Amino acid sequence: MAEAVVLVAQDRTKHGTHAARRLRKTGQVPGVVYGHKEATVAIAVPGDELATAIRKGSRVIDLKQGDAVQRALIKELQWDPLGHDILHVDFTRISKDEKLELPVRIELRGTAPGVTAGGVLSQQLHEVTVECLADSIPSSIRVSIANLQIGDVIHIRDVTLPPGVAIKEDADAVVVQVTVAAAEEAVTTPTAESAEPEIIGKVKEYEEEEEKK
Numbered sequence: 001m002a003e004a005v006v007l008v009a010q011d012r013t014k015h016g017t018h019a020a021r022r023l024r025k026t027g028q029v030p031g032v033v034y035g036h037k038e039a040t041v042a043i044a045v046p047g048d049e050l051a052t053a054i055r056k057g058s059r060v061i062d063l064k065q066g067d068a069v070q071r072a073l074i075k076e077l078q079w080d081p082l083g084h085d086i087l088h089v090d091f092t093r094i095s096k097d098e099k100l101e102l103p104v105r106i107e108l109r110g111t112a113p114g115v116t117a118g119g120v121l122s123q124q125l126h127e128v129t130v131e132c133l134a135d136s137i138p139s140s141i142r143v144s145i146a147n148l149q150i151g152d153v154i155h156i157r158d159v160t161l162p163p164g165v166a167i168k169e170d171a172d173a174v175v176v177q178v179t180v181a182a183a184e185e186a187v188t189t190p191t192a193e194s195a196e197p198e199i200i201g202k203v204k205e206y207e208e209e210e211e212k213k
Contacts, residue, residue: 004071004135005053009033009063012042024087031089033063033072038093050086057139059102061091071134073100094134101168103127104138106175110146114178119150123176128156129168136164143175153177 012023012030020030029047034040043063053061054077061072072091080087094100105127115121128141143159157171 004060004062005049005056005058006062006064006069007045007049007053009043009045009065011065012044015042020088024085029086029089031091033070033091033093035072035093036095043091045089047086050089054086059137059139060094060134063091071096073102073134096134099131099133100137101129101131102137104130105140107140107142108176109142109144112145112148112178114148114150114152117150118181119178120181121145121148121176121178124174125156125169125176130161130165131168132165136162138162138165141167145176148176148178150178150180 010028023030023044024047027047028044029050030042030044032040032042043065045063054074059074061074062069063072071094073094074089075092076090077086078088079085106123106125108123112119112121130138130141132138141159141161143154145154148154154175154177155171156167156169156173156175159167159175161167
């Protein structure tokens with residue numbers, strides 16, 4: 001699980017598209033922090049530090065404003081059309097003893113022997129909703145497929161979880177399986193030789209009918 005990152009947040013007094021653009025040119029990312037029945041506050045955080053935290057898989061951020069530090073969860077990110085730059089970030093306040101529900105990606109580890117033997121790997125779930133404390137949020141749920149043979153299935157109930165983490169999905173839901181490769185059906189098309197006797201027979205019948213006239 002990723003450690004909480006400290007970001008120095010500044011109050012944002014000017015709003016609107018033009019103000020946000022000017023802010024981004026200085027290397028800051030506009031955002032808001034809300035939750036816990038407190039007022040929504042407009043802030044700005046260093047864009048490069050936020051991007052680094054996201055690349056490392058951080059979900060929990062310690063926002064430092066003056067002498068005050070508040071823990072927050074990255075709730076939503078808005079990216080530019082190319083997915084390169086962060087345009088806006090939403091934080092929601094959280095407490096240390098608060099249980100959170102949030103999506104976490106599934107990461108398959110290893111090579112399935114069943115695939116090597118000609119089977120097809122089919123991943124049914126790519127992320128799951130987990131419940132845990134803020135300090136226990138995993139960067140991913142790792143699922144080993146190193147022993148998966150053709151016909152084998154891994155369900156939610158088979159997944160090994162980090163301490164303090166629970167998955168909210170149905171225990172019988174399929175995460176990944178190896179199935180038999182579907183055989184291609186051979187398509188038989190009539191050849192010229194096979195079609196010729198039928199054509200000749202029809203021509204002969206036509207000629208015989210003509211001779212009778």
